[in-house]
């Protein structure tokens with residue numbers, strides 16, 4: 001019983017800090033997207049594509065979450081206005097970013113000069129769905145080599161997502177992945193989710209994704 005209370009407290013504390021993060025982002029007119037997936041599905045690749053395509057139209061910053069290393073931050077730093085790397089090794093929830101980590105990272109960011117903040121979560125399909133960060137939109141990437149059954153096996157992360165991406169479409173001739181079955185699973189869990197099929201390698205479908213991102217940032221800016 002005590003253990004359950006502890007977990008409850010952690011989630012509530014996280015929620016409080018997440019709300020504070022969103023208020024801070026709103027005050028500075030920064031739109032934030034939380035990017036989640038299993039390791040290797042293409043989070044960093046999609047961030048790079050987005051930075052390259054939308055450069056000149058939006059000022060963008062990136063928070064990179066990984067258990068260890070600065071590998072991903074190094075990949076994106078030349079394309080972004082600001083990059084902060086968070087390493088979760090030795091932290092209480094090393095399998096996910098948490099709102100307090102984002103709160104610290106935001107202190108190092110020139111928020112008045114940023115329109116869009118892309119947050120790469122730790123590669124994991126379970127923990128990140130439990131911890132909101134203060135983001136405005138949540139998205140999950142599935143890639144073809146992972147198989148088409150991930151929404152069935154890890155439903156929570158798909159239920160909460162505003163957008164679902166099927167990445168590595170260029171590999172379709174080489175892997176068994178039933179696109180229609182995947183769409184049906186997502187539709188069953190979360191009919192409102194926007195679904196994108198794309199390839200970060202060939203850039204197929206990237207244009208539509210970037211248009212959606214641009215539209216979200218603009219709509220949100222008007223609302224505030």
Ligand SMILES: Nc1nc2c(ncn2[C@@H]2O[C@H](COP(=O)(O)OP(=O)(O)O)[C@@H](O)[C@H]2O)c(=O)[nH]1
Pocket residue numbers: 037038039040041042043044045046123167168169170171198199200201202
């Ligand atoms: N064939 C193919 N490979 C991709 C695609 N997107 C990413 N990759 C590769 O998949 C690997 C993992 O990508 P990365 O973006 O680092 O994934 P992350 O761990 O989710 O950040 C890298 O070797 C990428 O080059 C794609 O659309 N097609």
Ligand SMILES: [Mg+2]
Pocket residue numbers: 043044045072120
């Ligand atoms: Mg990465």
